[in-house]
Amino acid sequence: MLKVENLKASIEGKQILNGVNLSVNPGEIHAIMGPNGSGKSTLASVLAGRDSYQVTEGSISFLNQDLLEMAPEDRAREGLFLAFQYPVEIPGVSTTNFLKTAVNQIREHRGQEALDAVTFLKLIKEKMKLVEIDNSLLSRALNDGFSGGEKKRNEIFQMAVLEPRLAILDETDSGLDIDALRIVANGVNTLRNKDNATIVVTHYQRLLDYIIPDFVHVLYNGRIVKSGTKELAKKLEEKGYDWIRENETTIAG
């Protein structure tokens, strides 16, 4: 479904991604871990199409299309979804308000009919239940004055409504209380099926107790330096990144 090959990207002349390789198949859950500043959000942003990054080398194919040639909205319409590490505040625009346009754009792209107001509200209600989010939050200006946890929960709500093929959750667990974490994980697991895939970027093993990954990757200095199963996450939790750092230097040296 997603194939990232030798991806190199820079911002303002500074190279951040140094040749990332990653392959994700339908039905899989991948976890990406790695120290602060290692490039996890950069990778997520490049996948979503943020144009402040320059891709200097490599390729990304998504559902057999050249992702790098596609506008962010076309990526979304094809089924890519990014839950932002830092969701943007948008005064004056409520979640319900812009999601209706979003849903219908995506439906149009798929050759489906636009949802009328009633059907859309039904969909919203159903997904609200799934992520246990309150209606009052959805009618407020998007992320404007939301608490950290509310913003994250709202991202997952949007994911639930848009039903992406590939969801990238960038530290969606950070800032969530224990109940919210369970709710978010439950949302992800419920939406999971054999046709879609999820990439979770996280610092904590805890989330991976709920969302059980098929693969765990360590992104370090802009490269995936280690991949393994969920056991790798446990090891990282215990030992931190130092042992990888040492490995990395030996490899580099």
Added chain:
Amino acid sequence: MPVDPAMKTTEQNLRDHFTEQFSDLTQSLNGGQVPEIKQLRSEAIKAFTQKGFPQGKEEEYKYTPITKALLRSEINLQSPAEVSMIPPFNEHLLPELKGHILVFWNGRLVYSSEDFPESLEVQQMDQLGADREDLMVKYFGKISNYKKDAFAALNTALFNHGSLITVKENSKVDLPVIIYHLSDARNGLVYSQTRHLVVVEKNAQVTLVEICKNLTPKQQNFHNTVSEIYLKEQAKLQLNKVQTGCSGMILVDNTDINQLEGSELMCNTITTNGTIVRNNLNITIDGMDCTSHMNGLYLAKGTDHIDNHTLVDHRIANSFSDELYKGIIDDSATGVFNGKIYVQPDAQKTNAFQSNKNILLSDKASMNTKPQLEIWADDVKCSHGATTGQIDAEQVFYLRTRGLDEQQAKGLLLYAFATEFLEHISLPALSDYLEQVIADRLYRKIDE
């Protein structure tokens, strides 16, 4: 213009022209005029003759070259002819907006509702009853400053039409009073002036709507209007100025409002087009515990030029004023905002807030914004802020990652930015209309 078309018209020509018009007018006005008003007119024309139209260096008009625009235009600056036949105007009114309606056509009253409630009295300036003389002497020309502003001077000297509106003590006028100013240049380019005086007596309440419209947007015209509004103790006024059909207009609106103790003002001004629109909104707070809200929205495109000058003069302690003006400037259009807040020595415990936010949509669009706080009291809370920028790229990106294309994302953001203005308008029919105007504008631009 009365001058030889082969010659280049100068400001002096223009000035002489109006001075001459004044001497004609004094002959034509009959003896019915109150001596005090006559006196005021001649003082005003003197001030105007001396001062003339604002030119290059004049601080208050330095970003807004109205005089140049007037000289360039071929507007017929003769005193407008009497309306011999009432033109059909119904189609130009907002059908859903119900109220007590006054329609001015090229500066003259062509229609007035007749079903005014007992609490509301409306008379026309050129047909004032003898019972209104005291009121005129007491209020007319007292807050509009003809010494300071050439357009106010011109209006004071030469006005002939407009309404005197009073709302009786302890009463509430349920329906809004709606004043339409329609300009129609089909039979020649038009110049018009109107003059209104509004007195909202103690503990009375009313909503006013002023709608200005050019019926011949391809042809220029000049409208110079002055309103003086008095809010007596505990009076409440919502004033909505709707300048959404002003393409081709040179519009100068001087509105002076005086507030006494405990009065509440909500003033909403929206401008979506105009060759040059200049609003001078001056509020003097002469009582404790007053509230004054000023909201503005201007959407400028093409080569339009929209200028809002506001002044809140806190003279007495304990009052609250806040102001939010927002603008979206596109193409080679220009926006100007100047917001003055004065807090006089006696105005302790004043709370005064001001904010001006602008979005520029093109490299050639320009915005001049200048907040001016002058505070002579020490125990006050005041703040101001002005921002001018582009649409937030992060916000656009976020919405695009949800499947909205760039144009939709921008349209949605601009629409949200602009429609905050509508929250202050308490007339659903008016705010529905304005929402449509805003959506058409911002989404159509986006569709282009």
